[in-house]
Amino acid sequence: MSQDLEIQYYHHGRFRVAGGVLPDAITAYQTFGDPKNPVIVFPTCYGGKLDTNGLLGQSYMVGEDKVTPYSLIVLDPRKYYVVTLALFSNGESSSPSNTPAPYNGPYFPTISYEDNAYYWPVMYPDFVERYIFDRSFSNFSLILVKIHPHLFLEGPKAALSASKDFQNGHYKSTPQHGIRAFGRAYSAWAYSQAWYAKKGYLFDGKYTSLNDFLREDWEGGFLEGWDANDLLTLLNTWQMGDVSLIRDGGYFANCLGAIKARGLIMPCKKDLYFPPEDCQNEMKFLNNAKLVIIDSEWGHMSGGGSNVQDDEFIQAEYYHHGRFKVAGGVLPDAVTAYRTYGDPSNDKVIVFPTCYGAKLALGSQDYLVGEGKVLDPNKYFVVTFALFCNGEPAPYDGPYFPFVSYEDNIRAQHAVLTKHLGVRKAFCVVGFSMGGQQAYHWPVVFPDFVERFVSICSSARTSPHNQCFLEGPKAAMLASKDFADGHYQSTPQHGIRAFGRVYSAWAYGQTWFREYKHLMDGEYPDLNSFIRERWEAGYVNNWDANDMIALLNTWQKGDISIVRDGGDYEKALKSIKAKGLIMPSKTDLYFPPEDSETEVSHLRNAKLHVIPSIWGHVAGGSANPQDVAFITEKIAEFLQAP
Incomplete structure (x- = not known):
């Protein structure tokens, strides 16, 4: 496996661009992984660089130096050959700041997205199989830059161009006033109003005031990493963006409709540059694309590595089942969200589904998964699953969404494991609350697939109470x-x-x-x-x-005996062959320990350990460190036992 940490440079020679010619055009790039693997292309955005000096980098999504068996990096060089590319004018590829005369500084020619080859599925329709468009990767946009974002960009552009030290691009030293004004004019657009209202700009105490945030994050970010002419030239590329200029004579709908590659479009709910309504409109013309909205107050920055929860949401993986029959009807294109941790070749597979109120994007499973934790990806291949109806992704048709049973969820998860991940057997299924009810259902629905199960603060049947x-x-x-x-x-x-x-x-x-x-x-x-x-x-x-x-x-309708044994609850429990670990909380008001004692009395091979806690039901989650320690100890003993 190769991983070229150093930035590499490809010399194109004389290269024609929209505004003229570059005598010796250069593209900066990095590669990660084995060239024999499936290829992922991950270009930079506005403010982004391959090195560490940009406002935004590529490392939050890719890099073998960041990838560990327990990481969430989605562009994993162990699976893909990843190539990151720097835009012309970003200061790494050919730019006003690094191109010799006569094309230096303000004389650098206009560069289009087409010159960068950023409209991949339009320019090279038979070369690209899939594309992911997160609106926060603004320069990988597949769209026409609408009038509003075009106009917003005029603000920082004017602030820099009109500054007293910019000198029409002929400055001899860094135009401090101009770049600082640019950063301040830009900053209000990057985040949502709600983010500012909640004082997100303080970054949990990193900054003491709004002015500190603007000065250090925005003024400092551009001053330290960017040349003023580069900023304006790259901004012009952004403003001119329009896929229909490449083909279809400006007919936007036809151009989108001609894209053959499969697409995943991910706008942020509160993006002030690229609102989700624009994406919804584009989806009308795309023939093979999915829309997933990032529900975040971080605005445009939600897709660029600024917020861990948004990163986790973006990095979740989705399995499309196609038409999928469920207890209450059918889902036209059922989708299961999941994450994997560890080595897929490890036959010690742990399945860890979510509970009520939990989402993969909220890090709900993290309290048990990770290096040094009981579900350690160095020891196990861990797969976490989101329940249908937990919003990952959002269901269709609101109140008309059909009823989904636990059995439906188990069948869907089993399909992901066997058809997609190549898993032949689950070493253990672990779950808390609704996750624990799924753990109970697994050895009933697939009795020969599951060796062990752990049910925390849960039950095999939802009691009348x-x-x-x-x-x-x-x-x-x-x-x-x-x-x-x-x-x-x-x-x-x-x-x-x-x-x-x-x-x-x-x-x-x-x-x-x-x-x-x-x-x-x-x-x-x-x-x-x-x-x-x-x-x-x-x-x-x-x-x-x-x-x-x-x-x-x-x-409410959870009951393993509905799956088999015609409602005979005791018989269903006695039929379970897998080894069980049942851990109720002493003070749980949903699933009292007395119910667990009854269930264990009917199970063939199960141990009962009551969590000695006053934290009630949430003792089985991540709420109290002492309870997590108790749960961890008992699960570790159970997994290590013969």
Whole structure:
């Protein structure tokens, strides 16, 4: 395997571009991995460089120096041959700052995207199989640059061009005033209004004020890594972007419709440059593309390595099942989101599905997965799965989405493992809450596929009391004045907040509240603040209301005996051949330990360990380090036992 950490340079010789000619055009690039592997091309964006001096780099997505058996890097050089390319005018490839006279500085010719070969599936339709377009990779855009982003770019451009030290590009030293003004004019567009309202610019204490953020992050970022003429020339490339200029005579719809490659289009919900509505319009013309919206307040920067949660969302993998039959009907193109950690050739495969309220993009599984943790990718090949209806990706058709059972989820996950990842047997399935119910279902649906299972704070069947508790938050949502029977046009704030409040009392034990644990060691001043920030905001910011109801219905109807044995619960438990580890919490109000004791009495080969905690149901998640330590110890013993 090769990995060229040094930037390499390809000399094209005399090279014609949109605005003239470059006597000796140079393209800077890096390669990672084995040239025999499938090839991934990953070009830079505005502000991006191959080295470490750009505002944005490529390392958050690619680089063998960053790839470990437990990492989330999606462009893994062990799987692909990755080539990163620098745009003309970025200061690494041919640019105003590094081209000799007579094409230096302000005399550098105009460069188009076509000159860079960035419109790959349009320029070379038989060369490219797939493309991924994250709107935050703005210079890999497949689109016509609309009037609004064209106009926004005029602001920083004017600020630099009109500055007292830019001198029409003939400056003898760095035009500090111009570049600083450019950065300030640009900065407000990069993030959403909500991000600024929540003081995201303080970066958890890195900066003390908005002015510090602007001076260090934006002024400093451009001053340290960029030449002023490079900034303007590259911005002009961006402003002129239009795939239909290459073919179809400016007919935008025809040009998009002619693209043969498969596409994944990922705008950010709150991007001020490239709003998702533009992507939705483009999807009407693309014949073979999927749209996945990044639900983030980080605006345009959500796709560029700025926010870990957005990186994780972007890097999730998706398996398309095609038409997929489920308990309540059919999904026209069912999609399962998953992640893998470790070596796929390792036959010690761990399956770790999500629970209610969990998402892969939120890092919900991280408390057990990672180097030095119990599900260590150095020891196991770990596959995490998102449940249908958890919003990864979003379901279709809102309230008309069909009912999905646990069995449907298990069949879909099994298809990913066997058809796509080549897994022949699961060493163990581990799950918490709804994940634990899936762990119970696996050895029932596929009895010869699973060797062991771990069910944490869960059960093989949702009890009548558990079903009854779930009716509370469900009713609060359905009866709310803005839910509109699932046909809401904007986020049903009243319904989701009511749902969260009804749900919140069930998640912890009574002793936990009695000891004021809800104040979280001073994080919250009172109970209401805890409920509003932890429960209301948690659902409002991360969940769709119809998703919440659809996923809750899966939970309510959970029962392994429906899959086989005609509803005979005891018989279904006795039929399980896999070894089991059952870990209820002593104070769980959903899945009390007494239910687990009953289930273990019917299982052939299972151990029961009660988590000695006052944290209630969430003791089985990541909420309390002492509980995580207990769970880790018991799982480690179970996995290592013969």
